[in-house]
Amino acid sequence: MNLLAVERIKLFSTRSPWWCALITVALSVGFAAILAGATPTDEPIALSATQFGGSQFGIAVVMVLAALAVTTEYRFNTIRTTFQAVPHRSPALVAKAVVVALVALVIGEIGAFGALGLAMLMRPDDHLGLHTTQDWLNVAGLGPVFAISAVLAVALGILIRHSAGAIALLLIYYLAVEELVQLIPKVGHHIHEWLPFNVANKFLRGSVVVDGPAPSDSPLSPGWALAYFAGIAIVFLLVALGVAKKRDA
Structure with missing residues (x-):
């Protein structure tokens, strides 16, 4: 619990988490407001469409927040002090991941229900x-x-340690790579079915075609899709912890 408290204090001692949280909620709610206001009153909007801002762009901002939570410590060498206080390193890094995940969870719920609530107010019919x-x-x-x-x-922040590199890789992969994989002849579609954010989209949206981006083509059920996505994150974190133990801070 002490490590969790320390990581919470470190996370909110800078402005970037606050700004990222504000931007994420603004994207979630703002897109819902734009959609509700721009759609003709005789054309009802789908519930999933109200979540477009959060599910498409909010995730990117949250990942920037999470990467900065790690890479900022490497940038200013405060990670050395952390590892001196916790020589085994893994407990401190796991505590950081837990704190950042809980913050992201809260941001996601606020943005999602805020977007739905505003859309319901603007489109009561x-x-x-x-x-x-x-x-x-x-x-x-x-x-x-x-x-x-x-x-x-x-996990990626632990592996790369540089803010610009980690953020660039995260955004390029999330915004472009998974879609471009589908262009690979013959096998692209089959690879795309198992890519992490495509699978996460299956959990969120299922297979029903509604307003917004095309639904996921993952063969998994929503429950297994979330488990698969979580499994990938855990594997990456375990690899990052192993690398962090072996190299200099």
Whole structure:
């Protein structure tokens, strides 16, 4: 618990987490407001469409927050003090990942329910609400996806240690690589089915074609999709912990 408290204090001692949290919520709620205001009143909007800002862009900002939580310590060499206080290193890094994941979880839930609430206020006749299990996953599921994405970003931050490099790699992969993989002849589609953020999208949106981006082509059920996504994050974190133990701070 002491390590968790220390990591919480370190995380919120800088401005970047606050700004990232504010931007993420603003993206989630802002896109919902734009959609609700721009869609003609005789065309009802889908619940999943209200989550477009968070599920498409909020994840990227949360991963930037998570990567900075690690790389900033390497940049200013405060990580040396951390490792001197915790010589085995892994407990401190795991505590950091847990704290960042919990913060990401809270940000995701605030953004998701805030977007839904605003859309319901602006479009009272569209009967938006959490009527099915998939509706709940689409909204409440954003927090767990944010949390797992944050763990992935922490792991990458530990491996790369440089803010610019870690953020660039995260954003390029999230925004471009998974889509470009589909262009590989013959095998691209099959590879894409198992890529992490495509699988996470299956958990959030299922297989129903609604407004917004095309649904995931992952063959997994939503529950197994979340487990698979979490498994990938845990594997990356374990690899990062192993590397952190072997090299100089």
